Structure formats: structure tokens, C-alpha cells
Amino acid sequence: MKQHPFAAGLIAISIVVGLWLLAMALPDAVREYRSFDRTVTVKGLAEQEVEANIVIWPIRFSVAGNEQQAVYQALQNNADKIRAFLLLNGVDEESLTLAPPAMQDRHAQTYGRDRPPFRFSAQQTLTVYSTNVAKVRSAMGQLLELGKQGITLEDSSYRTDYLFTGLNEIKPEMVEQATQNARKVAEKFAADSNSQLGKIKTASQGQFSISSRDKNSPHIKKVRVVSTVVYYLAD
Template identity: 45%
Template sequence: MTSVTKGSALALGICVVLGLSALGYQLADAAVSVKAMERTVSVKGLSERDVDATTAAWPIRYQVAENDLDKLYLDVEKNQRMISVFLKKHGLSDDEISLAPPVIADAYANQWGDKSQIKFRYTGEGDVTVFTTKVDAVRKAMASLLELGKQGVVVSVTKEDIQRVFSYEDLSKIKPAMIEEATKNARAVAEKFAQDSNSKLGKIKSAQQGQFSINNRDDSTPHMKRVRVVTTVEYYLSD
């Protein structure tokens, strides 16, 4: 091999080494930059609203008992009529009131029972249900339910039944504003974190909207609902 060839080979080798070194430095620098870009903080933002219920679905359950089946059915009709009159008195209309067929039970049908201890052979149970947007009218009717008892209507209403009467159906009206509020709250938390860690808050890397929940505000006021949503937002951080 001539001295010229050896010199060329040596120069080529040096260039390759220098090139690889430069490439390695660039790659290392790029890796540092990428790593810096991957510094993130994940925060949650909350938005809550207390709203009035928009609809009421109220089943009024009545009970009757008789030894004569024909008389029992007459009592069922009487109860349905009295409950309907009671509801109309409080501003509800026929379109908002529905009558469900009663469930009739014959105590003698149980062959293992002691028939001598049975006071009433037949029992009946049925519902008169109100479905309306007149929430205030339903609340007033509920407060006057004793009127039916004084008229001889045996009404079965539990606390759990009342808790399920009212609902909120206008979520679409408040949903955009609540999402905006939750996102702003999340950003405020992220900015505080960045400030405390001597960093700067960057752009959003990812965002996730939680599901909206609608629950009773408390046990005493089921017509008041609390709407809640939590958003999760991940931000980039930089020095």
C-alpha cells in the first residue's frame, strides 16, 4: 500500500470517528430535549352545581283488604278515584296521572297457611303514578298526603320512594360551562405546582373528561340535585 493510500485511509477513518462522535452528541442532545418535553404534571379539576329537579315521577301506592272479591275491586276503584281527585286538586292533570292494574292476592291460595288466623282473604295493592315537570305541585301534594289518610286511603310511602321521585333532565344546558370550569380549576392547580417546582407550565398533553354524576344534595331535600364532574388534564412542564 502506498503512502498516499495509507494517508487517505487514515483521513477517512478520522472523518468517520468525528462524524460518529458528532452524531452521538446530537442524538444525546436530542434525547435530553425529548426527555425535557416529557416532564409532565397530571391534575384534576372539579366543578359542582346545585340545581332544582326538573321532573317528578311519583308512584302513590295504596293497599286494600276484603273478604269479598267484588267489594275489593270496588275499593280499588274508589282508591284510584280519590287519589286522582287529590292530585288534580294540587294542579296536576289527567295527562300527568296514570293508573296501574292492581295486584290481587288470595290468602286461601296458600294451602299451608292456617286459614283460621286470616282476617282478610283478599288483599290488593296498586299504584297511581304522577309523571310531570310540575315539581312544586308534587312537593305540595306530598306535604298534604295526610288528607288521603283521613279519607280512608291506606297509602304506603317509604323514605326511599320519596328519594327517587325527583330527577334533573337539563344536563345539556349546564354541561359546557361545567367542563370549562373544571378545566380552569385543573389549570390553576397545575400552575401552582409549576410555580412551586420552579417550572413553567406548557401545553396540554392529554385531557380526560370524567362522567357527570347527579345525586340528591342531601336526604332532606331530594328535589335539590348536586351535579358533579371531574376532569383530568396532563400538562407539559419546562424549566
């Protein structure tokens, strides 16, 4: 069927006008698209100091002598004295665990003039596992009393562990703080670049870390988390 010349001209004019409108709108669309592509990535730090709520304190003591049975008996006597000392200082009986003793025959390991004066040496460890950190630390400060009773103790301070298990209770607050700190950094960047801060594009929470505040205060823990947030920027 043959198309009317007027209709064909009208279609051509409509196409031209449509292309012209598209060309006029295209730069704005491109600018708007690019504005969504402008982002800034920032990190927000949150730190908090907390008290450890669990202490694991191994008390290692030793005895030496030439009679095996006498050494075992002396070891048992020392264990009883240490247990009584801890109970007197407010440590619960349920917190105490006594490991089996370890005995060495020194003469079986050496020969001739190098033999030590005492043949047998025995060690044993009484471990305190307690949630009453303050009481245990107080008892630590009284260890001199055990020395006065003739008990030979090994230095176990470097093997004492302090734990914090309340991370879930403080997680939400710390994540919120880290996110707020990240936003402050992003707002400063946007102001310095003559931009406006937009919505969050992506956000990720870093791993929480727990460490001693310093070597002299292992019972005080520093909890730390870093959040990474990506914001859109607009003119």
C-alpha cells in the first residue's frame, strides 16, 4: 500500500525531533550517572578498655631430695599449703585444679662428679581458673607468705592468662562508634573537595581484636575494631 507523502513527512519530522530531544537530555543523564559513580572510602576506628573477666594462674612448685617417698610427701604438703593459702585469700575451691606430679631421677641422667646433690626432683602445678579476677590478683600480691613457709615457687607470672569474654555485649556500641567516626572522616573529605556526602554504598565491619593494654597491666584489655565505609559523593 502506498504511503501518503504528508504522513511520511510527519514521521520524518517526529524522528528528527526525537533525536534532538535525546541529544539534549543525554549530557544531563551522563552527568547524573557519573555522579553516582563518585565515591569515597573511609575507615572508622573504635577502641575501648575493659577489665578481664577470667584469670588462669598456674602456680608451679618444686621439691628436691634423695628419698623418693619423702619428695612425694613434701610435694603433697606444699600443695596443701598452697591450697589453704588461696582459700584464705578468698579464692574458691571450685577454681583450683591440681595436676599430677612430675618426678625426675637426676642421677640417672648424669654421671661421675657432675651429679647434683639431690637425686630426685619433682614439680607440680596447681592452676587457678577464676572469674573473680580481683581476688586472684590480690592473692598474687601475697605470694611472699608461701616463700616464708619454705615453698619453692617458679615464676609463673609470664604464663598467667587474662581473658575477656564479654565481646558480644559491647559489639553493637563499638560498631556504631566506628561507623560514626568513619562518617566524620567522609564529611571532612567531602567539605575539602567541595562535594556533598551522599548515601552509603557499601560498609564492612573489620575483625575485633583484644590485646593487653600494656605489659604491666595484662588484666586490662584493649578492644579494637575498624569499619570500612564507602560513601557516594555529589556536587
